[in-house]
Amino acid sequence: MLSLGSLAFLNPWVLAGLIALPLLWWLLRAIPPRPKIEAFAGIRLLLGLEDQERQADKTPWWLIALRVLMIAAVLIGFADPVLNPSERLARGQGPVLILMDQGWASAPDWEERKDAARAAIDEAGEADRAVLFWALGSGEQPVPVSAPVARATMEALEPAPWAPDRQSLADALDGLEVSESIWIHDDISHDQEEASLLSKLSDLGPLTMIGPDAPAMALTPPRLEEGRMLSDVLRLSGGDETRVVIAYAQEEDGVERRVGAAPARFANGDTAATADFNMPAELIARVSRLALADGPSAGGAVLADGSLSRLTTGLVAGDAEETIATLTSASHYLREALEPWAILQEGALSSMLDSPLSVLVLADHGAFGETDQTVLEDWIDKGGVLIRFAGPRLAAAIGESFGATESDPLLPVRLRRGGRVLGGALAWSKPRTLGPFDPQGPFRSLEIPDEVDVRTQVLAEPSPDLPEKVWATLDDGTPLVTADQRGEGWVVLFHVTADAEWSSLPLSGLFVEMLGRIYSLAPGSIAANPDPEALEGTEWRADVVLNGAGGRVEAPKGGETLPGSQLAGGRAEPGVGPGIYLQAGSGASDGSEGGRLVLNQFRTDDSLRSLPAPPVGTRVETLGGAAAQPFGAWLLGGALLLAMIDILATLWISGRLLGGRQVAAGLLAGALLWPSGYADAQDAVSVTAETTLGYVITGDNRIDRISEQAMRGLGFALTSRTSVEPGPPVGVDPARDDMHLYPVLYWPLVRESLPTRTALDRLAEYITGGGMLLIDTQNGKAQFGRASAVEMREIARSLNLPALAPVEGDHVLTRSFYLLDRFPGRWRGGTVWAEAPQPDDGIERDPSIPQFDRVDDNVSPVVVGSADWAAAWAVDEEGYFVFPVGRAGDRQREMALRFGVNLVLYALTGNYKSDLVHAPAVLERLGQ
């Protein structure tokens, strides 16, 4: 191995070939490029001329340089160059301790860490030294093994979703027999006395620290502020940068979907930046996980805890006991309105109070029993939110248990006896609408719909502190929603019912939004952050956990349980990953009534600290930067590329390379030729923009070209004579293209190119769908000719054609624009067939009356003939007719064009002319 700084060659002897390069240079200079041969008629004029510049015939110097470079690249490439040949280990003999942080912060660059570990193990293996490979995450103490075993252990590792376990290393370090150590670390202090660990490691022998270039970042759990969701991104240090945090929500099908993203902008030197999610409240309520967009890890992701997921809500509606829940009942309105915000539990009040609730909604509840009263007051004091609605029962209970002067502790304000009725049958006043919301209150900036009106309400007793408690008023200022904070919780009263009896508020979307705002006040599920004492003796089971890469994983059902004391730290720790834990064994198996605990790696207001500086004498390396990189293959690839360039350059020098103009012309020709054959999806727009005549592509180029020219010729005739102004004709491949865009399709049915089965089926579909086919056998025979009779019959059957009859004197085709009695094309005298008219039903007819009513109302789906109209209609690019038609002047061509005009108008207007043209005659006869 030849080593030059950070570059080494495994086969240096190949480099000897480089000596030959000057020789190559000289040789290449000597040989001129091969001449290009031109046949040239003007050669006589050239004879005797002298070349002006003899020198220019030599291969230009840059081409030679290119070739020399190419050869040099090949030679160096085969010499197996290696950049950064790894030489990490000192020349010792004892076992090597290779440490690898296996925590969440290792996840973003896990592969690079494995590369570094692999390189270190391999190097130890090459030096025949035992390896003590210790992944800091499992907590198991390893024994010295050979390099392949260590490597197998290493390859199977995955990053753990918790902090690396450095503590167990520090504990075991004193007994270790190692001569030197390498630590692939994550650069983050995990509060495990790393300083002493480092000094102990360096005491053992030479220490190499391999750290990441960019340490992992972390994310704090989301919190709600003013209806917005905030989450902090933590980092060690750095300059200006922006990280994106993505919010995921779990859909009903169990799949997580991205619902939002917010940037967190770090200024230079900041260690934390806030991602501010501006999302609708109902989306925020559904957020199940936040994660950093890049560099995902279990620390860079958080599961949304109780403050965001829907709150457990008890709903006690007065009618809940009624067996038939109607769609107008209060419980129905509340259920619908609370659905985005709450996990609802319904039942009687007494059963509600046993389970941990965040919010309790009482629809028209009268007086409370004494026990209930105390329990509720306690619960509110701890942070419960009680939402009450007025109603007849509440109105009846006003002042019942408390005197007129004492206020009900479960109502935010004192109420007056007797409510107020507006807009009743005997009242003068009109129903009231909503007044503006308190600009400081929770309902601020909600849009007030006009249609909400209030007919009946309970009234608050005026008091000095009343205005502070009012969140919403009517337009005359009487309170509609009042609230009062009691301890950490709230009591909220809607002065109307939760059904549509007293007001139309529950019918409006505003109702849902108002409830959502109230929910954002709730301090979160009270069960989310239990006291350590409360956890003593409880058993918990993981429901959802984060994996090392920050992904959300459903924990297996019936997994082993954890004692509550392990969860008391309130954050993930080795062995207990971030996740949502449900209390096990507290009676309810589904966990809905037991406790629910969310653990994340970080908590709000945490920060990251970096690893203490290693002792003097430690080798410090950056992850990924120093890996050995063989790059011979790149050089060889480069040589191949140079060879390509050489070919092009040689061609260019000798003038054989196609000029840009030719290439452009070729591309243009290709572009022009391509769409002419097929009507693709792009064409559909232009095709439908104006009437477009189509023709069926037979595959025979000559016939197709004539068809195209014919449709163009017919288009010119139509444009100049009628109000039909077709666009450029389009060829249609019946097996492939959508044909329903064309009112008429010209189909040259020649024996040489009969359509495929699919094409026939699709053509049949086309004519069933209202299209019209002009079938032209182009052979000028009066009949279809014996030769193709069999095929014709077969085709007619496949197309599902109706019975055909010759087009006779009174057919609409003879008068849809011009009055015609013959339909010549290039040939004359053929019969033209169209759908047979409805059979006579035995009615006597006056033969002198045109029999237009016999003709079916529909346009005939096919017109069949053999006159080769295409040849008569065809015009070339310059507008000249392509084929000679008829012997005497242009009369026959004119008649052919008239037939074409009639046909297109027939296809477009149907039997319109059948009625109109002969209206005078009809009227005349009616008058007789």
Next chain:
Amino acid sequence: MDYRSASVQRTKGDRAKLLTLALGVLLSRGGERFGLIGTAAERPFSGERQLMQLSALLNTEPATTPDFGAPPVVSEPKTGRIVFMSDFMGPDADVMPTLQEASGRGISGILLQIVDPAEEEFPFRGRTRFESMGREIHYETDQAVSLRDAYLRRLASRRDQLQDLARRSGWQLLFHRTDQSPRKPLIALHSILRGG
């Protein structure tokens, strides 16, 4: 005359044949007698039959492809007028005497020089080996561009020579490039022949 460069559709020979036939049609309609010098149809006749014969003769492939075509000798020079269509690229020794002889006998006529655009512009570059149409002579250059000026000078002097010859004998000299429409020389030929 079989030469065409990459940028044009037809060879000079094709263009000459087309012009000949078109001129024949025009002359036939005008009731003129006409023939094709140096072929079986040399004796001038009028009418459709002569036209058919003319077109048949133009359609026959020549047995050999000589390097340069020399103008055929006018055998029956009595009256009438002669149209020579050629690129006039042959050696002077072959081309000039016939022309001089014809003009010397007092027959008036038109010289139509048909050239390919490549012959007028000399768009060649780099190391090139030029060969004549019959592959008999060749000329190799290392830097074709450098020949361009000299070539163009020679072409111009050849033109001057023809012009000179025409002027001295009272002939008309027309030029035509194959990348242009044949309508122009045809109209010119027709109007010269009609006018006078």
